[in-house]
Amino acid sequence: MKRRFSFSMVGLLVGGLLLAAMPVALAQSGSLRLPKTVEAGSAFSIESTGSGEAVLYIVGPGQVLKRKIRLGEATFFAPGDLHNAGHYLAVIVADSSTQNGAFDVTAHEPAALSFLAKPSRVAVDLRDGISGVVYVFDTFQNLVLAPTQVSFQLSGAAGAEQTRTVLSRNGVAWTKMNSAAKEGSGQFAAQVGSVTAERVIQQVPGDPCGLRISARPSGQRLTVQTDPVRDCSGNLVPDGTVVTFTETYNGGESTVDAPLKQGVARADLPAYSGVTISVATGVVLGNEIHWGKQ
């Protein structure tokens, strides 16, 4: 009997303390009912307890709202009222009490892609030579942070189509692609669902490969010309590319720069006997020709 009595006393004491503490907890945060997350642009409501008039503040870096409300009633927010993703505080201030809460606004479904493809002009047959980065946004320009499948596709008349599918992380997805073996423009596309962004990549011939010259006499001069100058994939190097012919004779040296025309560069040089003629373009050296006596 004595033990039962003491248990009852302890129970009453604990219950009393809880009851005493409850109004404080309610005043701070316990009585505000609000969603934990809201999708950007969606309708939602916040419920409070009590009675009388108060002011509701929704505050975050992305948006701020202020409403006069009646305590004890639900406050409704229409679609589009809160459309910027982020962390928000909800605070209801009445004459004698304040109720607080917090919630997050998350991005809506993907509606736009920020697609950066680099470079816009690239040499052919370059492994991982093209990069693509996509940031995924919703219709309100919020970054879609939920993992999203992003499909990258590089196609064009110049080569086989390449496709990669990447799962975005923190709203971003990236990939690298090889440039095609043949010159020409390529279409580089990124796609999320029905949302597509496209960039054009110009794939141009690479450095010349196997630069060769030949010479033939033309009166007192030598006409020196290259074979058609191609890169290592067989593409003609663009016209206008400068080819340098160097003539070395009797300790002296003279050079002639000639642009490629239809893939061939040509120069007329004095036909000294014992002359050495070499050729170069960019960092690529070609063969040498020794003319006349050795």
Place this chain on the structure above:
Amino acid sequence: MMKNILIACSIFAAVFAFASDESAVRVEPTDSVGPRALEKQTKAAVIRDYLKAWGSFSHAFEQNRPDLLDADFVGVAKEKLQDTLRDQAKLGIQTRNRDAAHDIQLVFYSPEGLSLQLVDTVEYDVRILDHEKVQTTQHVRARYVAVLTPTEVRWKVRIFQAEPE
């Protein structure tokens, strides 16, 4: 064991390098940030400019001055924050955001070097004032995702968005 010590050292070094009187800053060690190597100087510059952006954000929201964002924000982030500031001014609201602690992790550096993304678990106090009367002060812990892009002389915040932890 050695690796753990190195990681701890880099964290402490980062804390000392960036800590200010007002907030404690911890920078997670960065093993990989995607397709592009991140140089020490770049990392230091990005963290410095990001923290400076928090300072601008705080001052702009306290004084309702959109122009204070110009030096550190650009693009969508700047537009959204400026819209909020205009709304605050219209409603007679001011917010004081005092950042107490940052836990920053650099997560992505784009291959062409034109964007760098970080995630920051930040703790800060928000004081809401309505016509200069303090309504409440709340302690907030939130995970921010920020994307910074290089401009003429500094990195600027282009995306600034909190997400659920």
